[in-house]
Amino acid sequence: xxxxxxxxxxxxxxxxxxxxxLKQADIENLLPFSLNETEIWKYSSLPVxxxxxxxxxxxxxxxxxxxQTEYAFSVYDKRTIQYAGSTRFYDIQLQNQTxxxxxxxxxxxxxxxxxxxxxxxxxxQFAFEFMDMExxxxxxxxxxxxxxxxxxxxxxxxxxxLRANMRKLDGGxxxxxxxxxxxxxxxxxxxxxxxxxx
Numbered sequence: 001x002x003x004x005x006x007x008x009x010x011x012x013x014x015x016x017x018x019x020x021x022l023k024q025a026d027i028e029n030l031l032p033f034s035l036n037e038t039e040i041w042k043y044s045s046l047p048v049x050x051x052x053x054x055x056x057x058x059x060x061x062x063x064x065x066x067x068q069t070e071y072a073f074s075v076y077d078k079r080t081i082q083y084a085g086s087t088r089f090y091d092i093q094l095q096n097q098t099x100x101x102x103x104x105x106x107x108x109x110x111x112x113x114x115x116x117x118x119x120x121x122x123x124x125q126f127a128f129e130f131m132d133m134e135x136x137x138x139x140x141x142x143x144x145x146x147x148x149x150x151x152x153x154x155x156x157x158x159x160x161x162l163r164a165n166m167r168k169l170d171g172g173x174x175x176x177x178x179x180x181x182x183x184x185x186x187x188x189x190x191x192x193x194x195x196x197x198x
Contacts, residue, residue, distance in 0.1 A: 002094055002131045002132040002133075003130070004094065004130065004131045004132075006065055009021045010071075013078075013122070014118055014122060014198075015078065016077070016078055016079060016115065017077060017084075017118045017119055018078060019074070019075055019087070019119060019122060020073060020074050020076065021065075021071070021074075022065075023062075024059075026083075029083045030058070030074065030085070031051060031054055032107075033085065033105070033107050034049055034050065034054035035050070035054075037108055039108070040105055040107065041105070043140070043143075043144045044105075045168070045174070047169060061088060061103070068092070069091065070089065070090040070091075071088060072086060072088035073087055073088060074086055075087060075106065075119060077113075077115055079113075080109075084106050085105045085107060086104070086105060087102075087103060087119060087123065088102065088103045089101055089123070089127065090102060091137075097132060098133060098135045098136075099127060099133055099136060099137070100136070100138065100139065101120075101123055101124075101136050102139060102140075114198070118198060120194065121194050121195060121198060124181065124191070125191070128183050128187070133183065134183050135180055135181070135182055135183070136180060136181050137178060137179070137180045138151050138156055138178070138179045139162075139176045139178050139179075141174050141175070141176065141177075142161055142174070142177045148179075151179050154194050155185065155190035155194060156179035156180060157179060157180060157185075160177075160178055161175050162175065162176045162177075162178060163175050
């Protein structure tokens with residue numbers, strides 16, 4: 001049974017990255033990505049660009065932790081001594097032992113640096129080995145090739161595509177690809193394969 005509690009602060013870290021529970025202060029720590037790197041938000045389902053939108057984005061994540069449905073982290077790159085982005089567990093269902101891992105974004109300078117693999121290893125280890133999850137799900141815009149490739153590279157299997165299941169910011173509809181990792185897969189292959197890539 002999981003000993004996870006929403007009101008506890010969990011810090012996940014290795015020699016490359018530190019994932020800390022998202023705080024109000026992270027608005028200022030992460031705001032430059034909203035103001036200066038608009039291209040990283042191309043597939044965002046929420047308005048994030050600009051101080052007002054970004055503040056609302058962070059405050060919604062904090063409110064959802066209070067509602068016990070989400071647990072968001074800031075991402076800090078120890079190599080460059082800089083904040084790099086954010087990620088979160090959402091749709092957390094402790095009774096069903098499932099959650100989704102997403103809302104993940106990094107500044108462009110951190111793309112291709114291996115940072116994402118370190119983050120995913122720590123998050124998946126925490127989900128399966130501490131939270132006692134049976135399934136971790138991932139979703140992405142079916143057109144987001146970079147994100148889909150990254151998910152497959154860490155060992156996710158494709159479950160299918162939800163057609164026109166979300167409204168996009170431009171008013172259109174989004175097809176969402178659904179991928180997942182099961183607890184058995186984590187312990188038998190995914191953990192070892194992902195660790196070897198770190």
